[in-house]
Structure formats: C-alpha cells, structure tokens
Amino acid sequence: MTALEVRDLHLPIGGQEILKGVNVTVAADGIVCILGANGVGKTTLMRTIGGVYRGAQGTVRVDGVDITNLPSHEIVRAGVSQAPEGRHIFGSMTVEENLRIGAISRPPGELRESIDRVCGLFPILRERLRQKGGSLSGGEQQMLCIGRALMARPKLLMLDEPSLGLAPMVVRTIFGLLQDIRGSGTAILLVEQNASAALRIADYAYVMEGGRVSFEGAPEALKADERIVAAYLGGQSQRHRAPDDDARA
Numbered sequence: 570m571t572a573l574e575v576r577d578l579h580l581p582i583g584g585q586e587i588l589k590g591v592n593v594t595v596a597a598d599g600i601v602c603i604l605g606a607n608g609v610g611k612t613t614l615m616r617t618i619g620g621v622y623r624g625a626q627g628t629v630r631v632d633g634v635d636i637t638n639l640p641s642h643e644i645v646r647a648g649v650s651q652a653p654e655g656r657h658i659f660g661s662m663t664v665e666e667n668l669r670i671g672a673i674s675r676p677p678g679e680l681r682e683s684i685d686r687v688c689g690l691f692p693i694l695r696e697r698l699r700q701k702g703g704s705l706s707g708g709e710q711q712m713l714c715i716g717r718a719l720m721a722r723p724k725l726l727m728l729d730e731p732s733l734g735l736a737p738m739v740v741r742t743i744f745g746l747l748q749d750i751r752g753s754g755t756a757i758l759l760v761e762q763n764a765s766a767a768l769r770i771a772d773y774a775y776v777m778e779g780g781r782v783s784f785e786g787a788p789e790a791l792k793a794d795e796r797i798v799a800a801y802l803g804g805q806s807q808r809h810r811a812p813d814d815d816a817r818a
C-alpha cells in the first residue's frame with residue numbers, strides 16, 4: 570500500500586513553473602526524505618501536496634484517493650498533516666490548547682484519547698499541558714508541532730526542516746521519535762537540510778534540483794554517490810570511508 574503517490578506534478582506560481590514534473594512515492598509504513606539546496610522546491614512540493622498552493626497539474630493520491638488541488642481542510646480529512654518549517658506554535662496558548670487545534674477535523678469524542686496518544690509519544694508534553702506554548706524549549710516546541718499534526722490522526726505526516734535550530738542531541742531524540750511514529754502506522758515525508766540525520770532514519774530519499782527530482786534511491790545509494798556526498802553530506806562517499814568512520818560519526 571502507498572500512503573502517498575505524486576505523479577508528474579507541475580506547479581506554476583506567478584507565471585513561473587516552480588515544480589517541473591515531480592514524482593514521489595511514500596509506502597504506507599515508510600519514512601521518505603527529500604534533500605536539496607535552498608530554493609529547489611522542497612517546501613513548495615509539501616505545500617502543494619497539502620493544498621496550501623493550488624493550481625497544480627499532475628496527480629497527488631493519498632491512500633489511493635486523488636486529493637490534487639483540494640482545499641487544505643479536505644486534505645487534512647483525507648489523512649495528510651503538516652508540521653511546517655518554523656513550527657508556528659501558538660505561544661500564548663497552552664500546550665493542550667495547541668494540541669486541540671490539531672484535532673479540529675476529528676470527532677470531539679476522540680479528543681481525550683488523541684491527547685493521551687500524543688503524550689504517550691512525547692511524555693514531556695504531558696508534563697507541560699497547562700504551560701504556554703511560548704514557554705517551551707525549541708525541542709519541546711518541535712515536539713508540540715509534531716504532536717499537533719498527529720492529533721488529526723494522519724496517514725501521512727509531512728515535516729519541513731524539523732531539525733532547524735536544534736542541538737544535535739535533541740535532533741537525535743526527535744528523529745528517534747519519528748521512527749516510533751512510523752511504527753504506529755503513520756507514514757512520513759521529511760524535508761531536511763540535515764541530510765546525515767535524515768538518511769539515518771529514511772528508507773528512501775529523493776534529491777531535488779531546480780524543481781525536479783535529480784536523484785533517488787535508498788540511503789546507501791545516496792551515500793555511495795560521490796556527487797551527492799560532496800553536495801549534501803559534506804565528505805567522503807561510503808566507498809572511500811575508513812572502516813571506523815561510522816563509529817566516530
């Protein structure tokens with residue numbers, strides 16, 4: 570089963586084609602990452618899938634259902650949630666109120682159980698439920714952002730740069746939790762500048778350049794490609810690594 574199938578997706582903005590025929594697939598239990606330099610269309614791809622940008626050509630299917638160009642609230646109902654870049658937590662609202670906003674598309678009777686599920690994944694949020702969102706640390710705010718997206722019980726969770734501005738240890742914790750989320754039945758599409766961290770948890774990756782996918786494959790294939798390593802992984806390809814390099818990383 571596929572959680573997401575994007576076929577030949579084109580998106581014009583202001584007369585300029587920003588997405589130029591993108592194909593991406595995420596399996597129902599998959600973690601897929603999208604790498605690429607600034608301005609190549611990664612965020613635009615997520616926003617087009619999520620219905621923030623409309624007027625696309627091509628198709629976007631979620632769990633087999635065509636959601637191309639639907640309004641974003643219908644796309645949330647179809648099973649797609651986003652944790653956007655910059656987190657966009659409501660700082661003057663409590664953690665619980667932030668979580669409730671994420672459940673707006675769901676029946677009210679589910680609310681308590683959904684909060685429990687999210688707090689099961691992120692126990693620190695349970696301790697902070699009555700605190701204001703703005704009082705949380707950066708890592709906790711990222712957890713709240715992901716938790717809020719999970720309140721909609723998505724089939725597909727899209728994350729845009731979740732590691733941005735976070736210490737390496739916090740990134741490790743959050744990326745570990747993404748593996749738990751996948752294990753709980755939600756597929757993940759991850760846009761990430763921190764390619765090393767993303768490739769550690771992804772099953773498959775796409776590299777975008779100029780609005781197109783320029784390379785795709787399993788993480789091992791990316792790590793073995795000298796051009797990809799030089800551009801995104803800042804060092805030697807796996808073929809040239811010393812045996813103990815991974816232990817030091």
Ligand SMILES: Nc1ncnc2c1ncn2[C@@H]1O[C@H](COP(=O)(O)OP(=O)(O)OP(=O)(O)O)[C@@H](O)[C@H]1O
Nearest residue numbers: 582583587605606607608609610611612613614762
């Ligand atoms: N609303 C918009 N209006 C005009 N141009 C836009 C708009 N959204 C995106 N673009 C342009 O589309 C291109 C791709 O932007 P996008 O934000 O998708 O890149 P990105 O790969 O996510 O990079 P970054 O990591 O810097 O966010 C850029 O040239 C950007 O200026």
